[in-house]
Amino acid sequence: MKVTIDNITIDVEPGTTILQAARKIGPQVAPPAMCYYEPIKGSGGKCRACLVKVTAGSERDPRPMPKLVPSCITQVQDGMVVENTTNPQVLEARKGVVEFLLLNHPLDCPICDQAGECHLQDFAFEHGVSKTRTVEERNTFEPQDLGPYIQLHMNRCVLCYRCVYTADQVTDGRVHGVMHRGDHAEISTYIEKAIDNDFSGNVIDVCPVGALTDKTYRFKNRVWFTKPVDAHCSCDKCSGNVTLWYRGEEVIRVTARKNEWGEVKEFICNTCRFERKKTSDWVIEGPMKVARHSVISANKYGANAIKPAHPLKQAAEQYKQIDDTRDRSFLEPQKQLK
Amino acid sequence: MKILTQYIDVPGIETIDVYRKHGGYAAVEKALKTMSPDEVTEEVKKSGLRGRGGAGFPVGMKWSFLAKPEGVPRYLVCNADESEPGTFKDHYLMMKSPHTLIEGMIVSSYALGAKSSYIYVRGELMYVIHILEKAIQEAYNKGLLGKNILGSGYDLDLYVQPGGGAYICGEETALLESLEGKRGNPRNKPPFPAVKGLYQCPTVVNNVESIAATSWIVMNGGDEYAKIGIGRSTGSKLISVSGHVRKPGVYEIPLGITVEDFIFADEWCGGIRAGHKLKAVVAGGSSVPILPAELILKTTNGEKRLMTYESLSDGGFATGTMLGSGGFIVMDETTCIVHNTLTFGRFYHHESCGQCSPCREGTGWMDKILYRIEHGQGRQEDIDLLVDVSKKIEGNTICPLGDAAAWPVAAAIRHFRDEFEWHVKHPEKATQPGAVFMREGASWAV
Known part of the structure; x- marks a missing residue:
């Protein structure tokens, strides 16, 4: 089946979605995805970040689709023509989605463990605008304790449902889910029950933001100070293929291996993730492949060292630009109101 | 011409004996004994009956889309989760005459070949559920239900399922999720319910009123039904009227009467309450665009607006609205449109399921902005911001709730922008109890 995305034509299998076809072409045309996660069945269609315009439905029926369609769940037809970054309507809608996702997001990146490997950061950086239009107070939730390994920060959650589907498909019994609805919907276990399961740690890896974080790694480091190394061990519960995150000689975190789209292909067990934190537990394969532009590779391997003078100057300039000068005085009487 | 409510005031019509005395269940006998399922579908197609839940999709066409693979059960689900603010027609029909719905369910299930059918009723209406269960x-x-109905060899089981009282479960795929016992989140489409619906089997979801009308169509023929009404708006429609009219309530009207007649004639609403003037109408439940008096009575080309799907949507959303579910909300000059829009906005904020981001965050944002404007803390740019937010929600969501939340806000600003600006510019006046902006020279101004 032939499909044309942003004027690039590619041949794909029937049943492929637009997003998968675009990923085959390459990252320059692949729409962003906040909720879609290829290894998890049923994910996708929720965040609306991957909306694209179909300007011709198929060879047989070349009418355009009336609405923007979520590319992650829309299957390609032979002769379909799709516009992603070449369509202003798509870019406008995507700007809207960034704005909506950030509306109640705390923007506490400086203290968030996910910073540097956060999909929402990437998404907002690539598709968002620098100024916010909201003056409203953000919705907040109390932090919840989900047992010894996993910390939930509901404030940061974008309700992608990935962790819910992962718990359904990878673990043998889901105890957490989405409670309530609308913008007060939250991920929760019923009455703060602890998540206790051999594969529960995978929800941390699939979380696109810092809502579910590893308690054994919390506040220990920033991801760009660590050095990721691929390693394996013989484990009777899982494949044992992992990435070790070193700071100096110390393994400070173990995660599953992710592909270039940030997706875990082989889920790992909690023993590998939380218990085996000595180099002697593992057979080291070599450094993990990190994209050159990624903040994780910064300052590590010499070739792409960031020279401090330029970024510092840039930061100083940009800081002035994003300096918040909005007038909030009209909000003052609101306190008496509620 | 009354089709659904002809005998509704007969004492004891909720019992099967009285109902049968007035010609009840004759359609079941006729359909099961003398007609094939395809003939029933054909009659419904001929009638031109359109879905009464809001979207107005032709019922016969919907039925003919139903996939019929061998060895897979098919289901008919009746959507009685009527929760749109301003709409209370199904509630009234089921409460007064439950057998009208049950008769329609049997006929429709027979046409579709469904062996089990469900009536999904909104959870708040527990007493209606008891009435229905008794009638079943x-x-x-x-x-008339169970194995071998009336000796025809056709089996049907009918179940009543109470919902949890969520507006979103009126969306057909959310309804099916809820019926399966899951969280009421709308599904991504395609696949549509006609292919993969309840328990992944082909399913038709129809509104109470659409299903109830099928038994009359079977008895009297589709052509007879198509004679009522104008053009593609055939038959009768239940309209639930609320607001500042003399006689609010549920009326069964033949489609095609003028809006003016409907509001002012003594036969229907009886005019605006004494001493007041018509300001605006929400013609089809809270999610359709509001229209000011001059646009609801006449279209832009000077014709009288009719109570039909086509005439009400004449002019698109710029100067038109929709017939929707028939929740007719009439407002006189004492109504503050900003306050009304806030009420609708708050409703959609509360009822969004939270699955897709534009609706989840957008409805809350619009509610908060409207709250500020109404309470004297609005800014001039908030009005344009509201329009922009509504545009970014509209069409970008999984289900139509996003559209339903965006339309009333966009329409209120489109037609009553001066009222919003007055709230922003004169917060001290606008926040006085009962303060309403009077547009100079408007037909409702006093």
């Missing part, structure tokens, strides 16, 4: 038991006792 009566029908079972008379051999």
Whole structure:
């Protein structure tokens, strides 16, 4: 089946979605995805970040689709023509989605463990605008304790449902889910029950933001100070293929291996993730492949060292630009109101 | 011409004996004994009956889309989760005459070949559920439900399922999720319910009123039904009227009467309450665009607006609205449109399921902005911001709730922008109890 995305034509299998076809072409045309996660069945269609315009439905029926369609769940037809970054309507809608996702997001990146490997950061950086239009107070939730390994920060959650589907498909019994609805919907276990399961740690890896974080790694480091190394061990519960995150000689975190789209292909067990934190537990394969532009590779391997003078100057300039000068005085009487 | 409510005021019509005395269940006998399922579908197609839940999709066409693979059960689900603010017609019909719905369910299930059918009723209406369950038991006792109905060899089981009282479960795929016992989140489409619906089997979801009308169509023929009404808006429609009219309530109207007649004639609403003037109308439940008096009575080309799907949507959303579910909300000059829009906005904020981001975050944002404007803390740019937010929600969501939340806000600003600006510019006046902006020279101004 032939499909044309942003004027690039590619041949794909029937049943492929637009997003998968675009990923085959390459990252320059692949729409962003906040909720879609290829290894998890049923994910996708929720965040609306991957909306694209179909300007011709198929060879047989070349009418355009009336609405923007979520590319992650829309299957390609032979002769379909799709516009992603070449369509202003798509870019406008995507700007809207960034704005909506950030509306109640705390923007506490400086203290968030996910910073540097956060999909929402990437998404907002690539598709968002620098100024916010909201003056409203953000919705907040109390932090919840989900047992010894996993910390939930509901404030940061974008309700992608990935962790819910992962718990359904990878673990043998889901105890957490989405409670309530609308913008007060939250991920929760019923009455703060602890998540206790051999594969529960995978929800941390699939979380696109810092809502579910590893308690054994919390506040220990920033991801760009660590050095990721691929390693394996013989484990009777899982494949044992992992990435070790070193700071100096110390393994400070173990995660599953992710592909270039940030997706875990082989889920790992909690023993590998939380218990085996000595180099002697593992057979080291070599450094993990990190994209050159990624903040994780910064300052590590010499070739792409960031020279401090330029970024510092840039930061100083940009800081002035994003300096918040909005007038909030009209909000003052609101306190008496509620 | 009354089709659904002809005998609704007969004492005891909720019992099967009285109902049968007035010609009840004759359609079941006619359909099961003399017609094939395809003939029933054909009659419904001929009638031109359009879905009464809001979207107005032709019922016969919907039925013919139903996939019919071998060895897979098919289901008919009746959507009685009526929760749109301003709409209370199904509630009234089921409460007064439950057998009208049950008769329609049997006929429609027969046409679709469904062996089990469900009536999904909104959870708040527990007493209606009891009425329905009692009526279904009566029908079972008379051999109108169960195995081998009236000796025809057709089996049907009918179940009543209470919902949890969520507006979103009126969306057909959310309804099916809820019926399966899951969280009421709308599904991504395609696949549509006609291919993969309840328990992944082909399913038709129809509104109470659409299903109830099918038994009359079977009895009298589709052509007879198509004679009522104008053009593609055939038959009768239940309209639930609320607001500042003399006689609010549920009316069954033949489609095609003028809006002016409907509001002012004594036969229907009886005019605006004494001493007041018509300001605006929400013609089809809270999610359709509001229209000011001059646009609801006449279209932009000077014709009288009719109570039909086409005439009400004449002019698109710029100067038109929709017939929707028939929740007719009439407002006189004492109504503050900003306050009304806030009420609608708050409703959609509360009822969004939270699955897709534009609706989840957008409805809350619009509610908060409207709250500020209404309470004297609005800014001039908030009005344009509201329009922009509504545009970014509209069409970008999984289900139509996003559209339903965006339309009333966009329409209120489109037609009553001066009222929003007055709230922003004169917060001290606008926040006085009962303060309403009077547009100079408007037909409702006093």
